Amino acid sequence: MPSREGVTSGGLRARRRRETSDRIQQTALALVSEHGLDHVTVEQISTQAGVSVRTFFNYFPSKESALADGPPPIPDHARAAFLAGTGDVLADLTTLFVAHGIEFEARRSTMECFHQVLRDNPRLMPLQLQRFHQFELDVAELIGARLGLDDDEDDTARLAAAVVLAAVRVGMERWSRDFDVSPAAEVGRALANLRSLWTSLVA
Amino acid sequence: MPSREGVTSGGLRARRRRETSDRIQQTALALVSEHGLDHVTVEQISTQAGVSVRTFFNYFPSKESALADGPPPIPDHARAAFLAGTGDVLADLTTLFVAHGIEFEARRSTMECFHQVLRDNPRLMPLQLQRFHQFELDVAELIGARLGLDDDEDDTARLAAAVVLAAVRVGMERWSRDFDVSPAAEVGRALANLRSLWTSLVA
Structure with a gap:
């Protein structure tokens, strides 16, 4: 085979x-x-x-790009499961980013070392931001593929990626203030809050 | 009086x-x-x-902080109108950020000059990011005040600010690719898309 x-x-x-x-x-x-x-x-x-x-x-x-530590890649199995999903997209995105949170946890010592290097060398920051931006475009492509959208015509997928990653970031910020909790759990919680947020925002 | x-x-x-x-x-x-x-x-x-x-x-x-150009402040009248609103929060946030988009337009030549300085001096970037972060916390406080939330106990307001500013950013990115459109119109459009996005994400 x-x-x-x-x-x-x-x-x-x-x-x-x-x-x-x-x-x-x-x-x-x-x-x-x-x-x-x-x-x-x-x-x-x-x-x-x-x-x-x-x-x-x-x-x-370059030397600089070997140091920069953007978001780890989304595991292949999580990506495939998300693309094959047919139900609630937000629930499936939550599963995807919980798997991603586990990747973050695995890279914790590298991340801590990189953040110290970044504080000492702010000229690495633009490269780092570029990685985050590229990650957001990748997530937009994934969401666009799942929803059957053409990203060139429509920025729904871009918007969905930006919004969902904003929630992921709020979860990660909470984790970075208290390393005793798990990043996967905090990200899951933030995405669950995103669902209930809607009822506060829309009359 | x-x-x-x-x-x-x-x-x-x-x-x-x-x-x-x-x-x-x-x-x-x-x-x-x-x-x-x-x-x-x-x-x-x-x-x-x-x-x-x-x-x-x-x-x-410092000299550096005199250069950095974070988001302009939200005009006082727009802030007061948002806090006094009683209807659909997302609609009122749209009005707020459309007013803010007009402030951006007014600062365009300063912004363009600053972005050139930022490209030449990446060590200004962390300061710039700090301004964006502070702006997000200010917006969170505003949303928390409107919804009657205590931000220490609950991160709904933080999450709402992150999500809404993600949409604002997608609108501003579109503007930055095509300065002929108006930032206020692009931000308004992105926030309108945020509303319709929800029906794509939640089954």
């Missing part, structure tokens, strides 16, 4: 790429935390991460 | 403060555009804006 084999090896390759990418990022963050952004080179990061400079540039276009 | 007199002179004082603040900001932006952030001092900005250094620091805590 070639399609299944394709999916499996594709999944394995994707996982290996992710592991290499994570190793390069963690190495870059550790070096920059210790020596400062201007005193670390791509050569040093590559050597310490055990990859060639050529491989480094297959993963990241 | 002391209260009316109070309101009038308060309004006049607020307008004069705003004019001084705008003059300092425009002077700072012009100087920094020409000479670069590191080559402009508070003394130069003050002299050229016709204020003392002491006055400068009554308005802005």
Whole structure:
């Protein structure tokens, strides 16, 4: 069954790429935390991460982009389940972002290290914002595919992504004030509140 | 009638403060555009804006903060009308942000100059983000006051502010891609779409 084999090896390759990418990022963050952004080179990061400079540039276009830590990708299974859903879109989005919250939790130590690097190097901020913006466009595409919308003609999908991610952000902010709670639970709660909010806003 | 007199002179004082603040900001932006952030001092900005250094620091805590251009304040009349409203909250928020879009339009040349300065000096970005965050908290307070919510106990108002500002941002992005349309009209349209969005999201 070639399609299944394709999916499996594709999944394995994707996982290996992710592991290499994570190793390069963690190495870059550790070096920059210790020596400062201007005193670390791509050569040093590559050597310490055990990859060639050529491989480094297959993963990241620059030293700075190896550090930036935007939202983690949405897990493939969660993405597929959302696209296949047929019921309440907001409920399915909640399931999707609860899975995403679990990804966040898994990346917590990398995120904490990156936020310290970001405080020391505000020039990384535009790159970081660009990642968030790209993530929002990806979510818009996903919502557009689910609702059968053409995003070029209509900005319903863009608007839905912006609104849902606003709720996700409120949940994540609460998590960042109290790391004892789970990001998945806070995001789920914020999206549930989004549903009840509507009755307060519309007469 | 002391209260009316109070309101009038308060309004006049607020307008004069705003004019001084705008003059300092425009002077700072012009100087920094020409000479670069590191080559402009508070003394130069003050002299050229016709204020003392002491006055400068009554308005802005630093050179950087005189440049940053967050969302303009919501006009007092729009704020008062929103708080006095009793009907559909989303309709009244639309009126509020349409008035705010008109403020944006009025500040367009300052904004364009600031965005160029921001591109050249990404270290201003965190300050700018802080302004947006503060604006969101102000909007949350306004919504909380209208709905009679205690924001410490409940994040409905925070969530409502985040969601509504997400829609405002989608409208403003459309404006920034096509300056021929009006920001007030685009913001109004995005908030109208927010209403119809709901029927797509909830079964």
